[in-house]
Amino acid sequence: MTRANPEQSFGANPKEVRDTNHYQEEYVKSFVEKWDDLIDWDQRWKSEGDFFIELLRSRGVKRVLDVACGTGFHSVRLLSAGFDVTSADGSPEMLYKAFNNARNRGHLLRTVQADWRWLNRTVHEQFDAVICLGNSFTHLFAEHDRRKALAEFYATLNHDGILVLDQRNYDSILDQGFSSKHKYYYCGEDVIAEPEHMDEGLARFRYTFPDNSIFHLNMFPLRRKYARRLMHEVGFQHVETYGDFKGTFDANDPDFLVHVAEKEYMEDDEED
Template identity: 35%
Template sequence: MPTYQELHSRALSISSKIETIKDQYADGKAAGIYNLLIGDSNQRTKYYKDFLIGMLKKNNCKNILDAACGTGIDSIMLIDEGFKVVSVDASDKMLKYALKARWDMRQNSKYDQWVIEEANWETLPQDIETFLPDTQFDAVICLGNSFAHLLDEYGDQRMQKLCLSNFAKCLKPGGLLFIDHRNYDAIVNSGTTPGHTFYFNSKHPVDINTSVLVVRGEPVLVILDYCVYPSDDGELKEAREFSLRYYPHKLSTFTSMLDEAFENRARHHIYGDFQPLDKVPVPAFYIHVMQKAKN
């Protein structure tokens, strides 16, 4: 377990390098290992896929903005299900994999209209305007604990609030926002992170070491050190390691920020691991579904 001084030094180093949304995949290392962690894109875990696709179809959503597309795994799942998808990410290293996936699918007409662009949450409506003018979406998704990558540079979550407001602006009246975060309340209290999630379907063993930085009694940073052991037929090969930093969102505070971003006029439902909260005593993830006011 890293010492406080080591954590504090790491936190200061991170903060000094933040420019709007920090690209934690900039060196290409984590982006490459990410696919090992995610697993087979054709076998997304049942609760996740059924929940998302079912809710999108139930609400007649057709045009989807994947606002944290990463390597494109969710976008591919949505396109295969018949949705029209625009995929954006702040990391060009992650987008490289999405672009390659689109090229590999070029013989499939479903992928002809797949738009993949680099965009920043802090300027999201303006960025989208540059390549799709006057466009709003039936749904915006920001899943896989992606939003927690945005660190709190100023100590008051002003940038998180701005980005949530931008998600709302990208939606048509009545549109849906799907956004999630790990159960940081439980992580901070226990000092551990579940290794298996509904997002990952890796066939490889995964270890996660958890570090929590607390400043003046408040958790301000969670560092997850991932270790993935690639294996064939059960034979372990050399471990692949990478670290990611997250802002530890409290459920109550994140819920309030979302309501505020939608001017306290949206329908707000919270799920635990894609199930009703009363069915999951201690969920690994909280999933928020916001429905923008229709008028």
């Protein structure tokens, strides 16, 4: 028998919880402690390969701000590859777990708790790259929050810096239904991650673990063209999108999309 975790509070109408500020109540300690079972670091390392490492190196990146570090997977990978990494997250539980994960792998993680909408109040440095991974950007429900966060990312980048932002392929889920291969991002074999409710304003996902415990996350189903348009409108000059780490893909095929937005002005940039 499955059981929802009592630490998470969504009130009487969970599908009505569409609030950016609610995410801290969703990432409760008991959920964070199980998060690495969902990711499976070793399997994700194999499936992802060196995509992000090669991407950053190809653009001469040295200093990286990981604004959604979660339990530290990408921060640790990039530290291991020689990048100078600062790790941020809005959840103190995630930061605590990330710091310990890094320490257990021989790294000292430089962490900071930060709300993206006011990122530059907390982070007073410039970076060659900002990475926002793990479908984290879809915790922002209001358009003004999304624009504000993107503008903050833009401001913390050096003049030729890049933003790397990923998301689930919500177009496919909304238009074709949910079907995940679990090959790239969520590699835990015994954990089920699937939508409990989908509409144009809410993606409510249910996570079921081997001990039959259940957790939920409420997210905004970000469509690809809309995300790219927002990046252009806040100032990014060129946006390239990959589907499951491939440059060429069928729109409905990939589980995840990775956007690479360049701050440097490119005269010949083409719009969608």
